[in-house]
Amino acid sequence: MSCPHLPQGFDFTDPDLLQARVPHPEFAEMRRTAPVWWCEQPAGISGFDDEGYWAVTRHADVRHVSTHPELFSSNTNTAVIRFNESISRDQIEVQKLIMLNMDPPEHTRVRQIVQRGFTPRAVRSLEAALRRRARSIVETAVAGAEPDGSFDFVTEIAVELPLQAIAELIGVPQEDRSKIFDWSNKMAAYDDPEYAITEEVGTEAAMEIVSYAMNLAAARKQCPAADIVSQLVAAEGEGNLSFDEFGFFVILLAVAGNETTRNAISHGMHAFLTHPDQWELYKRLRPQTTAEEIVRWATPVVSFQRTATQDVVLGGARIKKGDRVGLFYSSANNDPTVFDHPERFDITRDPNPHLGFGGGGPHFCLGKSLAVMEINLIFDAMADALPDLRLTGEPRRLRSAWLNGIKELRVRRA
Ligand code: HEM
DSSP states (O other), X not given: OOOTTSOTTOOTTOHHHHHHOOOHHHHHHHHHHOSEEEEEOOTTOSSSSSSEEEEEOSHHHHHHHHTOTTTEESSSSOSSSOOSTTOOHHHHHHHTTSGGGOOTTHHHHHHHHXXXXXXHHHHHTTHHHHHHHHHHHHHHHHHTSOTTSEEEHIIIIITHHHHHXXXXXXXXXXXXXXXXXXXXXXXXXXXXXXXXXXXXXXXXXXXXHHHHHHHHHHHHHHSOOSSHHHHHHSSOSTTSOOHHXXXXXXXXXXXXXXXXXXXXXXXXXXXXXXXXXXXXXXXXXXXTTHHHHHHHHHOSBOEEEEEESSOEEETTEEEOTTOEEEEEHHHHTTOTXXXXXXXXXXXXXXXXXXXTTOSSSTTSOTXXXXXXXXXXXXXXXXXXXXXXXXEOSOOEEXXXXXXXXXXXXXXXXX
């Protein structure tokens, strides 16, 4: 049965809908009247046997599902509710090798190993290099602008820092970075026909990354360096990743740390340009709360999925074992029972218990501190070098089933 308050066949994961807008009015209606509701999907497009999912829209329910992996598995199906229309069974199986799609205790083992590379100290150690990068990215954009001072903020600024941060983190030598960047972009963009990236090209790029990462791991095992690869694979034994586990971890980083942060930065700039009072405030005070509000406001990951491991009641709905459950972070982050005036972009919002990095369970974003640092560094560099920017058109949005993305944001120096 479709939701009585939505048009027949309404699907929150429809990439055409998400290309046009995030369905905030519909989320608001669902939170009020049908907070956990079965949404049918058109036959054959989900990539799964069933053709629908439970849409979970309230903050408390998204948190509940995220923090109960014994009831809601990440492994039975893959983490995204709807892939591009032609996802194959084989790909779904391969996805299970990635930690995002594992359950405890397997997930716990891998997470304990990889989080060694994401301690506050490890992230801080990247700060000086990334600060220099952020400044040079902004300076290069200014130097390369059109004669009237205009440029595309996404390709010239937002794209670069997240890629450099991942390369820095895993110690990719400078001369190999353009290859890694090219593969990461091909993997991330397959949903949008404008990029003309076929499933084959995406899969091939993923395999290139795995093979590159495995070679890097083998080299570091022979000759350790001061980077995360050396820490994760150097010693023998239980507490380390195998080369192929490391390869799949790098794939995850290339997807999880790349488009997400890029879109947070692009949406953040758009929010500042459409809320000039907040930009003035940022330039003056640089509040520590800014990055979290940008992630709440943008919610780059609109939704992820779990699968019920048993019959369970949630938000009044009777969910059956094996049913797919969609966690709508975009909706949770605008839940008025949690956020005062969620429609306001307020960089001083505090507390800000948003779920943009996940609902707080075992899969909570591993790269959160790195992402927050990147967002701060880019807007510091912008405030110093390009304090007066204007929008010169509407953003062009990404076509995707799960990312709230901007692929072009034309701006001009004032
Ligand atoms: C997981 C969002 C940046 C690495 C996640 C999850 C979300 C998310 C929603 C899933 C949480 C869950 O299922 O409970 C974001 C956003 C980012 C960002 C919005 C930027 C603004 C990054 C960065 C990295 C990263 C920079 C690393 C370089 C990961 C990893 C996981 C993850 C490895 C999987 C963790 C696990 O399965 O245990 N992220 N992320 N993310 N993120 Fe992020």
